[in-house]
Amino acid sequence: MFDLSGRKALVTGATGGLGGAIARALHAQGAHVAVSGTRRPALDALAEELGSGRVHLLEADLSDAAAVEGLVPAAEAALGGLDVLVNNAGITRDNLFLRMKDEEWDSVIAVNLTAAFRLSRAAVKGMMRRRHGRIVNIGSVVGATGNAGQGNYAAAKAGLVGLTKALAAEVASRKITVNCIAPGFIASPMTDGLSEKQREGILATVPMGRLGEGREVAAATVYLASDEAAYVTGHTLHVNGGMAMF
Amino acid sequence: MSDIADRVKKIVVDHLGVEPEKVTPNANFIDDLGADSLDTVELVMAFEEEFNVEIPDDAAETIQTVGDAIKFLEKNSG
Numbered sequence: 001m002f003d004l005s006g007r008k009a010l011v012t013g014a015t016g017g018l019g020g021a022i023a024r025a026l027h028a029q030g031a032h033v034a035v036s037g038t039r040r041p042a043l044d045a046l047a048e049e050l051g052s053g054r055v056h057l058l059e060a061d062l063s064d065a066a067a068v069e070g071l072v073p074a075a076e077a078a079l080g081g082l083d084v085l086v087n088n089a090g091i092t093r094d095n096l097f098l099r100m101k102d103e104e105w106d107s108v109i110a111v112n113l114t115a116a117f118r119l120s121r122a123a124v125k126g127m128m129r130r131r132h133g134r135i136v137n138i139g140s141v142v143g144a145t146g147n148a149g150q151g152n153y154a155a156a157k158a159g160l161v162g163l164t165k166a167l168a169a170e171v172a173s174r175k176i177t178v179n180c181i182a183p184g185f186i187a188s189p190m191t192d193g194l195s196e197k198q199r200e201g202i203l204a205t206v207p208m209g210r211l212g213e214g215r216e217v218a219a220a221t222v223y224l225a226s227d228e229a230a231y232v233t234g235h236t237l238h239v240n241g242g243m244a245m246f
Numbered sequence: 247m248s249d250i251a252d253r254v255k256k257i258v259v260d261h262l263g264v265e266p267e268k269v270t271p272n273a274n275f276i277d278d279l280g281a282d283s284l285d286t287v288e289l290v291m292a293f294e295e296e297f298n299v300e301i302p303d304d305a306a307e308t309i310q311t312v313g314d315a316i317k318f319l320e321k322n323s324g
Contacts, residue, residue, distance in 0.1 A: 128288060170284065 002226040005030030008079035009225065010072070012062060012119065013089030015042035017188040018138065021214030022086055022221045027054060029222055031084065034075040036060040062089045062115040063107060072122035081130065084225045085123040087116035087160075088138040090153075097151045105152045112156035117163060120178070124171055133176035134225045137164050138217070141184045141240045157182070161236050168234035177233040179224045184240025187211040208241030250297075250323065251316045257292045258312060261285065271313030289315070297323040 009026045013019040015037030023035045027050050034056040037043050043057045056078040060067040076082050090112045093104035120135055127133025142150055143157025161180055168178040185191065185202055191211055194202070203209055217239050223229055224237065238246060255269045264279050275281040275289065290306045293299070297319050301309070309315050 125291065128284075129291070173282075173284065 001228055002029055002222050004084075004222070004225060007031040007083045007225070008034075008075075008081050009084035009086065010034045010036065010058075010075040010079075010082055010119075010123070011086040011088055012036045012060070012071070012115070014046060015039040016088070016090075018183070018186060018214050018217055019086075019088040020046055021218040022088060022138075023055075024050065025215060025218035025222050026084065026086075026225060027052075029226075031225075032056075032079050034058050034078050036062075036071055036075075036089070062111045063091075065118075068115050068118045069122075072119055076126060082123055082126055083130075083132060084134045084136070085119060086136045086138065086221060086225075087119060089115065090138065090140075090156075092150070092153050094149045094153065096149055100151060108152035109156050109159075112153065113159045113163070116160060120163070120167060124167070124176060127176045128171065128174045131175050133171070133174070134229075135164075135167070135176070135178040136221050136224045137178070137180045138221075139164075139180045139182040139236060141182050141238065141244050143182060144236070144238075144246065145244050164236065165234045172233055175230070177224070177229065179229075179232060179234070180236040181217060181220050181224070182236050182238045182240065183212060183217045184238070184243045185211050186217060187213055206241040206243040208243075210241065212239060212241055248316070248320065250319050253296055254293070254312060254315050254319065257296060258289065258315075261289055261292060269312055271311065271316065273312045274310055275312070276310070286310075293319060299323045 009031045011019050011023045014023045014035030023033050027033050032054040036058040038061045040059055047055045047057055058074050060071045062068055093108050095104055116137055137160045139160045140157040142154045143161055146154050164178050164180040220237050220239050258269050259266050262279050262281055273279055275286050290301050294301055299322050309318055
């Protein structure tokens, strides 16, 4: 089950905790992975850890439109095709709505939503030709529930859900699936920095009583990327320990 | 038929899985050959690849029949 041998996957934002976990999990299932990110040392470390010849590094800053344009062709060239696109890259520029600058809004929409649109548009071309493809967009529970101080981020993540459904409807007949994963609170360098009190406040909202692990989100990605998930499309899979149920 | 017409016809037959006899110059991809809108996009992509040309969106919209495609490619390829 969930064997990805020979599959070719691109994971954006792979220098973050979650992207790294996703790249590791796809790789462990046998996939060839191209990983993009902004921090070269983190990419190098990931490549060294994975070790085999099945990893390709692509430095790309998704706030740069030209870098976005070039990324899918670069991944297809490096991998010899592209079966799986994981739009994971994301940034936050939190601010109260009344204080939010246009720049904070625009930059979050650009990286979290527009880059996913452009990368999906580029990737789906080859997938249509090959009559196979998997696109997995990494959203957030915040896209469904909203969150004070994250108007831009919540809008972008909710936008990904709509993008997912519209594209899924268009390309289903070509055996391409498009799905979204909406993580809740996942342990990361960011959550490591929380005070004990903040941590308790968060955990009080999570029935499971703990933060999620990156690998738990990665496992959901592996499933949606697999042949076994061929009939699942347009779906948003919530991985949040029960903190919001839909 | 010209070489271009033959190549266009072959792409249409292969892609849409229709009988070669049906692929006449007047055949409309959607109305006569059962293509959906995504098929027409894929056909344009296939023409671009086969003839090594770029077909801009506004031109692609005018290519609705087999003859439209042949005419466009005769004018714009190689």
